Amino acid sequence: MLIRATVNGVERAVDVPPATSLLTLLREELELTGSKNACEQGECGSCSVWLDGEVVCSCLVPAVQADGADVRTVEALAENGDLHPVQDAFLAAGAVQCGFCTPGLVVAVADLLAREPHPSEETIREALAGNLCRCTGYQKIIDAVRLAEGALA
Amino acid sequence: MSVTKERGWIGESARRVDGEPKVTGEFAYGSDLGTENMLWGATVRSPHASARIVSLDAAAAMGMEGVRCILTYKDLEHAKTFGLEFCDQPVFAEDVVRYFGEPVAVVGAETPEQARLAAEAIAVEYEPLPLVTDMEQALRPDAPRVHPFGNVLRHVHILHGDVENADADVWVDGYYETAMQDQAALGPEATLAVPADDGGIDLYAVTQWIHVDRQQIAPCLGLPEEKVRITLAGVGGAFGSREDIHTQIHACMLALRTGRAVKMVYGREESFSGHVHRHPSRTWIRYGAKRDGTLVACDVRLLFDGGAYASSSPAVVGNAATFACGPYEVPNVHVEGTVVYTNNPPCGAMRGFGAPQICFAYEAAMDALAGKLGMDPLDLRLKNAVKRGSTLPTGQVLEGPAPVSELIERCRAIPLPDDEPPAGRDPIAYPGGAGNVSRGEALKRGVGYAVGFKNIMYSEGFDDASEATVTLRPTPDGPVASVRTAAVEYGQGLYTVLAQIVRTELGVDEVVIEPTTSRNGSAGSTSASRQTTMTGGAVLGACRAIRDALLERELAEPITRTYTHHHAPTTGLDEHGQGSPHAAFAFVVQRAVVEVDQELGLVRVVQVATAQDAGRVINPQLAEGQVEGGTAQGLGLALTEEIQLQDGVIRNASFTDYLIPTILDVAPVVTEFVEEPDNDSPYGVKGVGELATVVSTAAVAAALRAATGRVLNRVPVHPDDLVGIRSEATTSGPAPVPDVPGQKSIPEYLGLGLGQQMLMKASDE
Numbered sequence: 071m072l073i074r075a076t077v078n079g080v081e082r083a084v085d086v087p088p089a090t091s092l093l094t095l096l097r098e099e100l101e102l103t104g105s106k107n108a109c110e111q112g113e114c115g116s117c118s119v120w121l122d123g124e125v126v127c128s129c130l131v132p133a134v135q136a137d138g139a140d141v142r143t144v145e146a147l148a149e150n151g152d153l154h155p156v157q158d159a160f161l162a163a164g165a166v167q168c169g170f171c172t173p174g175l176v177v178a179v180a181d182l183l184a185r186e187p188h189p190s191e192e193t194i195r196e197a198l199a200g201n202l203c204r205c206t207g208y209q210k211i212i213d214a215v216r217l218a219e220g221a222l223a
Numbered sequence: 224m225s226v227t228k229e230r231g232w233i234g235e236s237a238r239r240v241d242g243e244p245k246v247t248g249e250f251a252y253g254s255d256l257g258t259e260n261m262l263w264g265a266t267v268r269s270p271h272a273s274a275r276i277v278s279l280d281a282a283a284a285m286g287m288e289g290v291r292c293i294l295t296y297k298d299l300e301h302a303k304t305f306g307l308e309f310c311d312q313p314v315f316a317e318d319v320v321r322y323f324g325e326p327v328a329v330v331g332a333e334t335p336e337q338a339r340l341a342a343e344a345i346a347v348e349y350e351p352l353p354l355v356t357d358m359e360q361a362l363r364p365d366a367p368r369v370h371p372f373g374n375v376l377r378h379v380h381i382l383h384g385d386v387e388n389a390d391a392d393v394w395v396d397g398y399y400e401t402a403m404q405d406q407a408a409l410g411p412e413a414t415l416a417v418p419a420d421d422g423g424i425d426l427y428a429v430t431q432w433i434h435v436d437r438q439q440i441a442p443c444l445g446l447p448e449e450k451v452r453i454t455l456a457g458v459g460g461a462f463g464s465r466e467d468i469h470t471q472i473h474a475c476m477l478a479l480r481t482g483r484a485v486k487m488v489y490g491r492e493e494s495f496s497g498h499v500h501r502h503p504s505r506t507w508i509r510y511g512a513k514r515d516g517t518l519v520a521c522d523v524r525l526l527f528d529g530g531a532y533a534s535s536s537p538a539v540v541g542n543a544a545t546f547a548c549g550p551y552e553v554p555n556v557h558v559e560g561t562v563v564y565t566n567n568p569p570c571g572a573m574r575g576f577g578a579p580q581i582c583f584a585y586e587a588a589m590d591a592l593a594g595k596l597g598m599d600p601l602d603l604r605l606k607n608a609v610k611r612g613s614t615l616p617t618g619q620v621l622e623g624p625a626p627v628s629e630l631i632e633r634c635r636a637i638p639l640p641d642d643e644p645p646a647g648r649d650p651i652a653y654p655g656g657a658g659n660v661s662r663g664e665a666l667k668r669g670v671g672y673a674v675g676f677k678n679i680m681y682s683e684g685f686d687d688a689s690e691a692t693v694t695l696r697p698t699p700d701g702p703v704a705s706v707r708t709a710a711v712e713y714g715q716g717l718y719t720v721l722a723q724i725v726r727t728e729l730g731v732d733e734v735v736i737e738p739t740t741s742r743n744g745s746a747g748s749t750s751a752s753r754q755t756t757m758t759g760g761a762v763l764g765a766c767r768a769i770r771d772a773l774l775e776r777e778l779a780e781p782i783t784r785t786y787t788h789h790h791a792p793t794t795g796l797d798e799h800g801q802g803s804p805h806a807a808f809a810f811v812v813q814r815a816v817v818e819v820d821q822e823l824g825l826v827r828v829v830q831v832a833t834a835q836d837a838g839r840v841i842n843p844q845l846a847e848g849q850v851e852g853g854t855a856q857g858l859g860l861a862l863t864e865e866i867q868l869q870d871g872v873i874r875n876a877s878f879t880d881y882l883i884p885t886i887l888d889v890a891p892v893v894t895e896f897v898e899e900p901d902n903d904s905p906y907g908v909k910g911v912g913e914l915a916t917v918v919s920t921a922a923v924a925a926a927l928r929a930a931t932g933r934v935l936n937r938v939p940v941h942p943d944d945l946v947g948i949r950s951e952a953t954t955s956g957p958a959p960v961p962d963v964p965g966q967k968s969i970p971e972y973l974g975l976g977l978g979q980q981m982l983m984k985a986s987d988e
Contacts, residue, residue, distance in 0.1 A: 087336070097255075102248075103248070103251070103255040104247065104248020104249070105248070106252070106254075106409070106410075106459075107254065107411075107490075108409040108410070108411070108459075108491065108878075109491045109877065109878040109879075110490055110491055111491075111877060111878070111879055113877070113878035113879050114409060114878055116409060143248070144247065144248040145247070145248050145249075147247070148247050153243070153246065153247070157246035157247065158246075160242075160246050161227065161238055161239060161242040161243065161246060162226050162227050162238070163224065163225075163226065163227075164225065164227065164236065164239075164844040164845065164847070164848050166239060166242050166245050166246060167460075167714035167715060167716070167848060167852065168408070168409070168410060168458065168459045168460040168461075168713055168714030169241070169242075169245030169246075169250055169457075169459070169714065170252060170408075170409040170410040170459030170460060171409050172245050172246055173246075173248045176246055190649075192649040192651050192652065194886075195651060195886050195887050196651055196887070198886045199885050199886055199887045200885075201886070202409065202878065202883060202885060203409075203886075204406075204407055204408055204409050204460050204462070204852075204855075204856075204883060205460055205714050205848070205852045206848055206851060206852050206855075207848075207851035207852040207853075207854055207855035207884075207889050207892060208851075208855070208885075208886040208889050209847075209851045209889070209891060209892055210224075210844075210847075210848060210851065211886065212886075213224040216224065217224070217226070
């Protein structure tokens with residue numbers, strides 16, 4: 071099954087078996103391994119990517135659904151070697167430990183702040199409730215959102 | 224909020240040295256690795272907790288598309304078992320399986336899907352055997368035997384003073400249970416094994432201790448250790464779950480057989496069977512005190528379920544038994560601690576290593592005692608808290624800092640969160656928030672404290688030394704330092720701390736941490752809160768040797784120095800459980816504030832306040848991160864985390880059904896460190912990784928008891944417990960004391976194959 075999609079601004083055409091997920095297409099066919107596979111059932115958010123501007127769990131999206139779509143992954147956030155303000159904020163706030171959840175969280179936070187530049191703490195918690203982190207206890211992730219909010223303002 | 228410095232010295236919140244690739248997605252975790260022309264491995268696992276393998280037919284699977292190799296016990300030409308303390312765990316089950324998920328075969332195929340389909344097509348006929356899945360049943364003489372020598376893995380006996388004749392005015396009795404917890408590291412088990420031209424193997428693996436992996440892998444492959452070359456793959460969290468072998472031996476066997484590189488990665492469901500878990504526990508505890516609150520006696524019986532194989536259970540029960548009376552001065556102590564084999568999944572290391580289970584018990588009993596005496600719970604603890612010079616139940620004297628009283632006062636002084644009006648909140652600020660079920664009609668706030676402690680570094684005679692090499696070289700832009708270590712970073716920030724030490728000692732900005740491989744000397748395990756002390760100490764020693772060299776000459780050419788750091792020697796336990804089993808201790812106090820919806824049994828944790836003994840903080844932001852993350856894991860055990868077993872079969876092997884805390888479940892954590900340097904340790908540091916997990920389960924449970932007035936003697940606490948639908952855990956009396964020859968593990972008395980950690984211990988003695 072041939073899938074044509076724009077991935078991080080580049081037209082790509084990939085031939086994959088019918089049951090392939092968007093996550094597998096990204097990781098195994100395009101070698102974009104920034105999106106992680108931690109639960110395979112949409113519970114943890116580690117595989118979050120933008121599909122036509124909406125954040126989705128790419129493990130739950132059949133690759134065929136990305137045919138003709140615009141896909142953006144965590145790899146698209148840093149530009150010309152400069153970290154995206156959300157990425158920088160995660161490092162400054164100490165919101166990264168093992169880092170396995172980080173790409174998904176960076177995508178989720180960048181998406182949140184693009185939609186809502188000054189979220190309340192309740193809004194932050196609700197927006198990130200689909201992203202599991204086992205290391206940080208989330209406190210410094212909220213700190214990172216606040217730092218990024220300031221940097222993006 | 225703390226914000227990082229780009230490059231910090233010790234005491235500063237330096238930015239992570241591995242941070243940038245982690246936020247961009249470039250960091251290569253084990254599951255991200257790959258190479259040209261590689262095969263994928265898949266494991267065939269037992270669906271039964273106890274069964275005889277009647278037949279295994281792989282012929283049809285071998286003929287399937289893309290399948291290149293299928294291996295079973297028949298392919299084990301060398302060592303057939305492995306294990307951390309004893310080699311009791313088969314690489315592949317031969318005639319029987321002893322737990323649900325035990326590996327029976329592996330398949331190597333061209334794609335992961337082909338490997339998985341072939342694994343499903345291997346026909347294994349099982350004849351179910353009697354099984355024992357209850358830890359007390361396992362002690363009965365008529366119980367099915369998990370191993371031919373019986374079900375007792377280790378029993379620890381500690382007798383100090385005379386409990387029976389202790390002059391107590393008041394006694395409290397309690398019975399407590401904790402569930403089996405999963406480490407739930409997000410990054411899965413993974414190995415890439417590449418066969419080498421010299422007949423050896425290069426593997427890239429997710430682990431916590433490269434050298435003990437190699438000691439277990441090499442004999443199973445029939446290779447000398449130097450031909451098994453391990454490089455650390457990126458580790459997506461561990462928390463104890465990567466101490467034991469997972470994919471490594473299977474991937475290497477497939478690679479050596481096929482001559483192809485082989486990648487193995489577990490999915491989430493398989494991961495629940497692919498690593499050990501935190502031991503479920505049952506504890507019977509009895510404190511005796513004078514009317515003024517002075518403790519005079521403590522009598523503890525504890526039982527841990529070790530599952531089907533030994534893993535690190537003997538050391539875990541050693542910890543639990545030696546910590547069983549809490550960080551309190553108790554003159555008369557009697558502890559009987561047992562870990563048994565059952566047909567449940569094997570248990571082993573998880574953050575806290577036996578300490579959280581027993582802390583949940585002794586702190587609940589201390590609260591019950593305070594209630595009986597009519598004392599403030601913290602005043603009772605202050606009256607009995609250990610301090611420098613105190614004697615522990617093992618007879619070991621606390622020679623290092625033990626600022627327990629100060630920790631209690633510091634934690635008590637952290638301001639309580641303001642009361643919040645029950646009406647008119649954002650829905651997510653109610654217990655059960657996102658479920659939108661409460662409007663605050665029946666909320667009750669509760670406040671509870673817990674005090675805990677734990678050993679730092681390995682215990683009971685184990686010399687877990689760490690070697691590190693530092694090179695300082697001149698460059699046109701100034702001197703650059705590099706560090707060679709085999710110590711594993713899995714997220715806690717060890718490499719950042721090492722870089723801070725080098726910057727501080729050598730005054731350089733640029734520090735490179737070289738790839739982590741078995742070519743470097745052993746650094747010991749990244750566990751037991753030990754690496755800042757041990758590998759930090761090794762790097763410090765190497766840096767100081769370089770400074771000594773620089774006193775004699777200019778830096779015209781590179782200077783390299785290697786240093787091995789040892790901790791203070793420890794001893795085993797004598798026949799009465801006396802000795803000096805631990806090298807160092809650290810202490811912690813937490814206060815949890817919870818809100819309970821008394822009608823629905825839903826909980827919101829409002830705040831957790833922490834005062835922790837840290838000796839000296841090297842990186843405040845990383846240290847806070849350990850407290851915050853460790854608290855979340857303890858909160859999970861208090862409220863939601865439980866591996867559900869039915870006849871030994873895991874029923875909830877997914878993140879849909881095994882509930883780790885989300886950002887909606889975790890409360891703000893306020894952290895204060897008490898820095899009383901440990902003179903035995905580099906810079907006076909004490910490890911910070913585990914302590915919050917030791918106490919937070921107990922603190923949350925105490926707060927829930929304060930809110931509800933219920934006994935709540937079992938974690939995780941369910942909504943049914945909070946509204947009184949489910950009654951408290953009951954017992955027919957303490958588990959019997961097994962008849963054992965002494966304090967050591969039973970396999971050791973029987974001369975069964977010593978595991979590599981034990982071999983290392985023996986060779987050091």
